[in-house]
Amino acid sequence: MTFARDTGVMRFAGRESWQVSHGTNQTVNTALFVRDTLALSVETVPELPGLDPSVPVVVPAGVDRAAAAEEWLGWWADVLDHARAELHGGAPDDPSGPSLQVRPALRAAVLALAPAAAEYDERYVTSRGALPIGEVVRGVEGRLGRYVRPFRLVITEVPVQGMVWERMTDTHVIASQRFLVDPARSAPALRAVVESLA
Template sequence: MRFAGRESWQVSHGSSFTMDTALFVRDTLALSVETVPELPGLDPPVPVFVPPGVDRAGAAEEWLGWWADVLDHARGDRSDVPSPADPAARSLAVRPALRGAVEALMTPASQYWTRTSGTGHPTALPVGEVVRGVESRLGRQARPFRLVITVVGVQGLVWERMTDSHVIASRRFLDDPARCAPALRAVVESLA
């Protein structure tokens, strides 16, 4: 993750291995599950593949609880606990079907993210410029705040505010300054 700001505020953005793994498992197993927010398929898409011994129906049943743990971890609320994508972590210990799926798909997931993480150019968010603009409009320095932007490699334009201090955004959205800057400004204004 990248960090910007001074002591009074902090904005970090970057991908989350835990969230990336969860989305890879969802798409590879073609699980019909809800994600909140609703996230489209990975970009580039992955082929459907169910490894031998993986309980696809069981993984789908265990998905919602696991996804909640994944979101908590991505926003940094649970940094004191191991990643929910770690098969030894409590999150998967109580979800045996998902644990089996994660164990079976960990190597293909790592290979996929290694191949795709180098595609395109790194997104440079205009954080400092946006905060300075908000401070100028307010006529004062921003109040201390922390904002986490989790970048997901999915199709389409995604900018979803999960909590006051956590946003999930697609790479495509962040690569579009005409969309990204106003969305970032609205979040910073509400926090500053």
């Protein structure tokens, strides 16, 4: 098994047949920071509680909260697609990128809040440690009596309150840091996903 760390993402690969990427995503964190700082009444899919630690509500001059809330769902979908694909360029939180060019209210919000979001990320957001990925995969292989089929899984770690483990697609999970540091919860949840992909 190999291990590498790249911009907060931990990658595990075994026999070139499977790959699990686990870590935080700055674009996702920025989107949640904007949501919480503006106190937008929007739904996230999955439903995600507030940031941990929470942030004060601040509406910068020139930011239209109502318009930002209307643009939210489409932008959040772009943010999740970007996290799932682990793309490094063209992030949806880039004010000059296509995602915010068509969403002027959110573009204004991101421009106003980007420095504070980056500071929050630097101060409070760190990946909370390794998951027992290799151990889980070996356990599944032992039960199956064969190697797992090739798969790629992305686990996006979010700094929110409470216990969150949501499977967004077959190969993308969003999980709270609190959930991931609890092996009694995270190992069985991870095992279930690996078994479904094996």
